[in-house]
Amino acid sequence: MNAHWNLFIAFFRVGMLGYGGGPGSIPLIHKEVVDKYKWVTAEEFGDILALGNTLPGPIATKLAGYIGFRIKGFWGMINGVLATITPTIFLAILLLTSLSNIKEFDWVQGMTAAVIPVVGVMLAVLTWQFIEKSGKGMGWIKTITMSVIIMIVLEVIGIHPGIMIAVLLASAIIQKDRKQQIQKEVNS
Structure with missing residues (x-):
């Protein structure tokens, strides 16, 4: 088709x-x-x-x-x-x-x-799939710890989810840049 x-x-x-x-x-x-x-x-x-x-x-x-x-x-x-x-x-x-x-x-x-x-169950299934993927990728202890921290930041403190995602993306980019810089220093 x-x-x-x-x-x-x-x-x-x-x-x-x-x-x-x-x-x-x-x-x-x-x-x-x-x-x-x-x-x-x-x-x-x-x-x-x-x-x-x-x-x-x-x-x-x-x-x-x-x-x-x-x-x-x-x-x-x-x-x-x-x-x-x-x-x-x-x-x-x-x-x-x-x-x-x-x-x-x-x-x-x-x-x-x-x-x-029905919508709630669909969202719960998708949420579980993301948590399971994260658990396999980062490990279950990190996933659970990070999930609890993020839940507190979003629901108790009231930070907007977009800000949280942006902070996590920025930290991942910074961490990647640091790893690349360390790798260059090691190879030099």
Whole structure:
């Protein structure tokens, strides 16, 4: 099948089923780009997600744009972004025009309440996959220690997640530069 078509279908599904915005879309994007089409590995997806979270704007469109660009260049980027936002545009227009007429129905309230646990479970599964990857890469003691510290920094102190990600990326870059400098000194 045509790569542009697969790209469109993958991100269109995300746009249609990504209830709850960006966080609800992340597991769906992961399923499409890592598991189904294998455009990126789980490790690459984690890196792309981390970098995407440091930038402003909706995460689903950033991921769609980057992965689309990676797969099919400029037109792949446009394709991925349009596929992601098109369902939202049409559904928003449709729902907002009829919302005032149906929001009081029990079935609408029940449907909304029933979707929330599904999104929560999808996020929990994705979180576990990231923690498991980290545990294998850094070791479980470092992963658990770092997770606790980050939880405190984010939830108790109230630091924005983007700042936390930027600090971690900067420290990784500085650490890499130090290691390269030490390696040069050793080789000299």
